[in-house]
Amino acid sequence: MINRYLKVGKALAATIKDIAKHTGLGLATISSYLNGGNVREANREKIETAIEELNFEVNEVARGLKTNKTKTIGVVIPELNNIFCAEIITGVEDVLRNHGYATIVCDCRTDKELEKEAVDFLYRKRVDGIINMPVNVDGSHLKSFQKSGKPIVLIDRKINGIDCDCVLADNLTAAKNAVKRLVENGHTKIGMIGGPEEIFTAQERLLGYKTALMEAGIVPEEKLVVQGDYTIDSGVRCLENLVKQNPDMTAVFVANYEMTMGAVIGINELGIRIPEDLSIIGFDNTEFARACKPKLTIVTQPMREIAKNVAQIILKRMEADQRNPEASDFQVIKLQTDIVEGNSVRRI
């Protein structure tokens, strides 16, 4: 036992020079490896073997001081157990990892204060950039970080007042097309379970709903719209409220995945039949839609495309080292959504 710890003590003294001696490679190559630069595959293997054998501790902390780059990206999201967040992050990580970047993921539990703490934590960790699906729509949590000149990319939700790139789905068209689909099947009393009113994408989806109705000559009714908070529980509650307030409602559109699951739970527990008693179009998860009985018709967002675009933009900003881009340089990328057909919409 003592031996083991002695060995660690000794190993801590291993230096970059020991690795050079061990591998026969030049200091420049090893330094390049340690700083995340390109190194030939064969040399990479030699260095890694030497690191292993010498139990060399790469002092990333010290490295960060020297290069002022940590090769690390911070990701701040509302909820880790929200499937949209999880899918997007997984996709973003895949791309960034291939470019030698690690990610630090912070889940802020849809809490503005925790979101600010997360951004501050990442700032102190000197991440090279931040990807954020923002909870706080006034953007104040990002102001300090933005002053550092490092890039910020927003996902899913735009913030007025923060000049940065943003990748999102065309939520207005997504909702409009879904509701249009219901109208085309003869529905006029169409309920909507929407997201929190202060969230940009929730506003867009609500506008899409209203637009589709109005284009069909139907006047939107306030009592047909309820707002949840994007959780499963709120989906259950909103569905129950809608059904209670609107006995003549024949269809409902639900504006995110978790609330779609909640609405289906509510429908099952009230003994309502899909689509005989109520038609439904949900959001975001093709697997869940297939597991429902009958299969749900849903709006799908291009998760992979969103992730790819987010990763590419932040890489571009970091590599260009554009510490001072003009506001007009920033992009808002809107990606098109799709509808996956199920059997949850009845023609009436």
Added chain:
Amino acid sequence: MINRYLKVGKALAATIKDIAKHTGLGLATISSYLNGGNVREANREKIETAIEELNFEVNEVARGLKTNKTKTIGVVIPELNNIFCAEIITGVEDVLRNHGYATIVCDCRTDKELEKEAVDFLYRKRVDGIINMPVNVDGSHLKSFQKSGKPIVLIDRKINGIDCDCVLADNLTAAKNAVKRLVENGHTKIGMIGGPEEIFTAQERLLGYKTALMEAGIVPEEKLVVQGDYTIDSGVRCLENLVKQNPDMTAVFVANYEMTMGAVIGINELGIRIPEDLSIIGFDNTEFARACKPKLTIVTQPMREIAKNVAQIILKRMEADQRNPEASDFQVIKLQTDIVEGNSVRRI
């Protein structure tokens, strides 16, 4: 525009002394705040206002060098979009955050090499401890980190050869009770969709299945057991295979959440009725179970308890600064599971 960046240039020079001057507080208090120590609420607010106004950059990188503590825990999991992982991490983060620790979450896509890269990355980031739901069951990815003497806590899966604490559900009893429930309802031809055979919990669940059958005097049949890889897709495929190979099968037990969703998709798409044609007991997600029609009977793990235990153990190890605990000091905490009743099991 220029002004903004000039301001940053100036602000970067702000020191801890500037904060002392600005707040009227002593250097010790400010230092304590910056190093994650306890500071009175009123002082904390003063310091944070000063940091904001002076745009002081807390150099966490430099701080790490000085204290040799980063107040950061690394978490390495197989899949971010696995609901069990996501729920546990969320719970662990909540406890650690209350103790002033941040977490760095690394998702290794169920890939042993990426898992090793993640542990090495966290090692270089000098995290104070690692929480791991291991993919590589030989534990070689953890050996270097373990030499540092910092704590490791394993979730869900034990590894022979790595001396450390481990928190898991009593998977054997969980599976045994589920299958016993099916036997009590008259089923004898019971299929099982299990996890990868090299994974400890998957072995335990399989053993539980076999034990329940044998205790009831039923000889387990090989063709009634199929092994998936814990994904939704594999759940669909396994269900299809089981049904094809076993026309006389009347019930199936599925050993994780994703495969349960997959099995339900398979059942729906084959036009099989639950529970008339096939009874099913699934795993892990009460909301999904409620969204199914009919509601699924499922085994539930005590996610919150698991998370709480993991966080408490790692905090204890770090605070005790036990760099050299005896192997016998380590705990394996086994938590009991539960069955949530649905309508997916028929009495025959």
